Amino acid sequence: MSVDRRHVLMMSLDAAVAALLSSIPAVRASAQEKPKSPDSQPRRGGNLTIALRSEPKTLNPAIASDVSTLNLIYCLGADLIHINRQTQRTEPGLAKSWTASRDGLVYTLELRQGLRFSDGRPCTAADVLFSFQAYLDEKTHSPQRDLLIVGGKPIGVEIVDDSTVRFHLAQSYAAAERLFDGFPVLPRHLLEPSFRAGNFAEAWGISTPPGQLAGMGPFRLKEYVPGQRLVLERNPYYWKQDSAGAPLPYLDGLTFVFVPSEDSQVVQFLSGDTDVLSRFSAGNFQVLERQQAAKGFHVSDLGPGLEYNFLFFNLNSVPPEKSPDLNRRQAWFQDAAFRRAVSLGIDRQAIVRLIYFGRAAPLATTVTPGNKLWTDSAISPASHSPQQARQILQGAGYSWKGDGSLADSRGNPVEFSILTSSSNEQRAKIAALIQDDLRQLGMNVHVVSLDFRATVDRLLNTFDYDAAISGIADGDADPNSEMNIWLSSGGMHLWNLNEDKPATPWEAELDRLMNQQLVTLDFARRKKLFDRVQEIEAQELPVIPLVSPNVLVGARDRVGNFHPAILDPSVLWNVDSLYVR
Amino acid sequence: MTPRRKVWLLVAFLVALHLPVIFAGFFAPYGFAEQNRDWAYAPPSRIHFFDAQHKFHLRPFVYGIAPDPADPANYATNFSEVHPLRFLARGPSYKLFGLLHANVHLFAVDAPARIFLLGSDAYGRDQFSRFVCGGRISLAAGLVAAGFSLLVGTLVGAFAGFYGGWLDDAIMRGGEIFLALPWLYLLFAVRAALPLHVTQWQVFLLLVAVIGLIGWTRPARLIRGVVLSAKERNFVAAARAFGASDLYLLRRHILPQTWGVVLTQMTLLVPQYILAEVTLTFLGLGVGEPMPSWGSLLSSLQQYYVLASYWWMWLPALLLIPIFLAYFWAADALQEHQKAVPL
Numbered sequence: 001m002s003v004d005r006r007h008v009l010m011m012s013l014d015a016a017v018a019a020l021l022s023s024i025p026a027v028r029a030s031a032q033e034k035p036k037s038p039d040s041q042p043r044r045g046g047n048l049t050i051a052l053r054s055e056p057k058t059l060n061p062a063i064a065s066d067v068s069t070l071n072l073i074y075c076l077g078a079d080l081i082h083i084n085r086q087t088q089r090t091e092p093g094l095a096k097s098w099t100a101s102r103d104g105l106v107y108t109l110e111l112r113q114g115l116r117f118s119d120g121r122p123c124t125a126a127d128v129l130f131s132f133q134a135y136l137d138e139k140t141h142s143p144q145r146d147l148l149i150v151g152g153k154p155i156g157v158e159i160v161d162d163s164t165v166r167f168h169l170a171q172s173y174a175a176a177e178r179l180f181d182g183f184p185v186l187p188r189h190l191l192e193p194s195f196r197a198g199n200f201a202e203a204w205g206i207s208t209p210p211g212q213l214a215g216m217g218p219f220r221l222k223e224y225v226p227g228q229r230l231v232l233e234r235n236p237y238y239w240k241q242d243s244a245g246a247p248l249p250y251l252d253g254l255t256f257v258f259v260p261s262e263d264s265q266v267v268q269f270l271s272g273d274t275d276v277l278s279r280f281s282a283g284n285f286q287v288l289e290r291q292q293a294a295k296g297f298h299v300s301d302l303g304p305g306l307e308y309n310f311l312f313f314n315l316n317s318v319p320p321e322k323s324p325d326l327n328r329r330q331a332w333f334q335d336a337a338f339r340r341a342v343s344l345g346i347d348r349q350a351i352v353r354l355i356y357f358g359r360a361a362p363l364a365t366t367v368t369p370g371n372k373l374w375t376d377s378a379i380s381p382a383s384h385s386p387q388q389a390r391q392i393l394q395g396a397g398y399s400w401k402g403d404g405s406l407a408d409s410r411g412n413p414v415e416f417s418i419l420t421s422s423s424n425e426q427r428a429k430i431a432a433l434i435q436d437d438l439r440q441l442g443m444n445v446h447v448v449s450l451d452f453r454a455t456v457d458r459l460l461n462t463f464d465y466d467a468a469i470s471g472i473a474d475g476d477a478d479p480n481s482e483m484n485i486w487l488s489s490g491g492m493h494l495w496n497l498n499e500d501k502p503a504t505p506w507e508a509e510l511d512r513l514m515n516q517q518l519v520t521l522d523f524a525r526r527k528k529l530f531d532r533v534q535e536i537e538a539q540e541l542p543v544i545p546l547v548s549p550n551v552l553v554g555a556r557d558r559v560g561n562f563h564p565a566i567l568d569p570s571v572l573w574n575v576d577s578l579y580v581r
Numbered sequence: 582m583t584p585r586r587k588v589w590l591l592v593a594f595l596v597a598l599h600l601p602v603i604f605a606g607f608f609a610p611y612g613f614a615e616q617n618r619d620w621a622y623a624p625p626s627r628i629h630f631f632d633a634q635h636k637f638h639l640r641p642f643v644y645g646i647a648p649d650p651a652d653p654a655n656y657a658t659n660f661s662e663v664h665p666l667r668f669l670a671r672g673p674s675y676k677l678f679g680l681l682h683a684n685v686h687l688f689a690v691d692a693p694a695r696i697f698l699l700g701s702d703a704y705g706r707d708q709f710s711r712f713v714c715g716g717r718i719s720l721a722a723g724l725v726a727a728g729f730s731l732l733v734g735t736l737v738g739a740f741a742g743f744y745g746g747w748l749d750d751a752i753m754r755g756g757e758i759f760l761a762l763p764w765l766y767l768l769f770a771v772r773a774a775l776p777l778h779v780t781q782w783q784v785f786l787l788l789v790a791v792i793g794l795i796g797w798t799r800p801a802r803l804i805r806g807v808v809l810s811a812k813e814r815n816f817v818a819a820a821r822a823f824g825a826s827d828l829y830l831l832r833r834h835i836l837p838q839t840w841g842v843v844l845t846q847m848t849l850l851v852p853q854y855i856l857a858e859v860t861l862t863f864l865g866l867g868v869g870e871p872m873p874s875w876g877s878l879l880s881s882l883q884q885y886y887v888l889a890s891y892w893w894m895w896l897p898a899l900l901l902i903p904i905f906l907a908y909f910w911a912a913d914a915l916q917e918h919q920k921a922v923p924l
Contacts (some may be wrong), residue, residue, distance in 0.1 A: 283890070433616075446869060
């Protein structure tokens with residue numbers, strides 16, 4: 001399971017408490033050395049080469065959904081209010097200031113003066129209005145559209161004057177200003193014709209000539225050679241300046257190359273072909289760490305990010321005639337005592353040590369230690385106790401046969417399979433460890449690795465599986481980014497999709513809590529609601545949280561102002577102020 | 582050396598190579614699934630006769646190793662800890678030929694020490710034990726699949742060659758279609774369509790069936806060629822003139838002539854099919870964890886960091902080379918032998 005668009009983009013965090021966040025990404029430098037000379041005198045000019053895992057699918061921000069495309073579009077566009085990935089606070093983007101009405105229903109945004117698109121044409125309130133019309137249009141099928149639906153109604157947009165826009169919300173919404181991150185303002189003069197013609201979703205395909213593109217980002221497209229590279233050049237009209245008043249970006253350009261696998265990206269970085277590296281495994285981190293001094297780069301471990309890996313059981317209602325065997329096994333899965341025993345039987349420390357070489361954190365809930373603000377500290381860390389697990393199983397009517405194998409109250413042997421995608425090496429390995437852990441409890445577990453598509457098809461469509469290991473990487477620390485996981489109607493409510501109504505009382509309570517926190521503006525009250533969500537999670541274990549891998553990044557020593565963050569895009573978030581030493 | 586002698590020598594060598602696999606439980610000091618989580622990626626144990634004081638020990642021994650507290654990825658040798666090897670020692674129980682329970686192992690060291698002749702993997706499992714146990718699946722798959730595809734190939738090739746005409750055309754063109762199928766994608770589709778609960782036996786049969794099915798066409802062509810020339814021989818014509826039936830001719834006069842080709846093909850196909858199993862398992866279509874096969878032992882080499890950090894993970898790949906070489910030499914020797922012995 002890869003990153004869901006919604007999770008990449010749902011960057012919301014209560015503004016009222018953002019001040020508390022100042023301590024967040026304290027870089028747990030393993031070997032990272034801050035450059036001796038301060039970053040105060042960045043040099044202008046130069047190029048960086050960056051590897052993308054795949055070729056971008058589109059240049060249209062409204063329909064981009066995969067990580068590679070989103071990373072590229074991040075460099076080409078700018079949003080009204082931006083979330084600083086390092087401080088995790090909102091900061092002015094194209095809007096220099098904003099005010100909210102007392103009831104939280106009306107937001108008035110004041111645009112900066114003299115904004116110009118990368119083709120030199122002015123950017124005004126009309127472009128903002130057009131952009132949101134395009135994002136909200138159902139024909140666009142924008143993956144972010146859901147985020148602009150608050151209280152069941154699309155956000156209303158209204159032009160006050162040339163540089164003032166007003167947004168109307170149907171309902172008060174916690175951290176509303178954070179909604180604007182991830183919605184780059186689009187040029188009306190270039191895109192309106194296709195929008196009027198009803199084919200906006202097809203506009204700005206990957207082969208669009210650079211002359212027909214424009215954005216508000218630090219860079220603009222210069223050249224695209226399919227299969228080889230994509231070159232960006234400095235946007236001379238970029239609106240941002242550094243603290244000394246010098247125009248940004250410092251770099252003349254960026255070159256994206258397409259390197260399909262993690263290992264080849266690591267090798268290219270090692271050989272000096274690329275300048276920054278992210279999304280690589282702890283095993284590769286070890287290899288890089290040994291060579292960093294000799295080869296003029298450094299790698300850093302930023303500590304646990306927001307990604308969490310988890311095991312979950314198939315609780316979907318599957319008609320008995322379709323799979324009587326699955327129905328029989330679901331009787332175990334539906335029993336919270338069974339899930340608790342499984343959780344107690346799993347040695348998370350071993351996962352951290354053997355698979356992540358210590359560069360991960362064991363989890364008791366899906367809220368990771370990287371999420372400093374929202375973690376419920378009252379929940380005790382996940383423990384490993386086969387003995388306790390056996391007691392729980394015994395109490396729930398399970399027994400052991402002479403050969404040590406576990407049987408349920410009707411004498412059926414406890415045997416099930418764990419499905420993982422073979423595209424993720426770590427999760428396949430976790431499955432093999434869990435298989436061995438659960439064997440100690442007498443459970444006969446099979447590990448099945450299928451290719452990514454086959455796995456997703458079983459998890460989301462056919463429900464033909466027993467248990468699976470998956471991972472989700474939230475785009476933001478805010479509970480709002482977890483809405484579609486916890487709501488019983490949510491699209492990522494993996495263990496039981498498409499529920500008409502909550503299947504259990506605790507899922508009904510989760511629905512209530514999540515909907516309530518969405519409209520609660522007071523942080524302390526919101527926190528209390530979300531704490532309760534985590535308590536239910538730890539108690540009922542709809543998913544069994546396993547570990548959260550650390551965010552690992554690397555850069556050549558010549559890259560200046562390199563301040564990676566745990567939020568995506570972790571190495572490119574400040575691309576406008578990166579420079580070459 | 583006479584060709585006949587050479588063949589026997591190579592066959593003896595092959596048998597010797599296969600013995601540890603056939604008696605895997607006896608040769609392996611540990612169970613193939615036994616995880617030693619405190620010994621992940623331990624390097625191969627070095628066997629000593631001389632200790633740190635240069636004193637000779639008749640009984641070989643290993644030193645104790647422990648993860649280096651400063652750098653858990655490295656192991657430090659403790660020279661004061663001497664663990665002698667014990668031979669024919671009792672250890673974890675296993676089944677010989679899947680039937681007889683036994684617990685005697687060729688060699689072992691006393692716990693808490695471990696002996697990893699080929700190092701250990703990510704879970705601290707003994708690579709040597711996994712190698713000999715994994716050979717069971719790989720060799721069996723190679724042998725059974727080779728036998729299967731040769732059986733099919735011989736029958737089909739013989740019929741095509743003997744009867745000729747439209748039957749020959751139909752069979753040979755059918756074989757070409759088989760060769761042209763995009764098997765890999767078909768296999769992925771088949772695996773995705775199968776139920777998740779597939780037992781190791783079913784996977785094994787699937788592997789054998791797939792490898793054998795893809796493989797029958799090439800031997801079939803060869804056999805057909807041999808049969809084509811054999812059926813024109815004088816003694817075949819004579820037998821036919823005496824009124825021998827087709828079946829009798831095939832059985833008595835023609836098929837025996839293909840015997841040499843079949844044997845040579847067998848020795849060529851077995852290593853090829855072992856490699857096919859390795860490839861399929863490498864791609865995730867083989868037996869699942871924790872059951873080892875040579876393919877699954879190699880699949881960890883897909884990770885760059887494993888290649889770069891743990892050299893002993895290469896050893897299974899190196900060990901496969903003599904096994905394959907022995908098969909190919911045997912094929913060579915067989916061919917020479919055939920030339921030496923007139924028909």
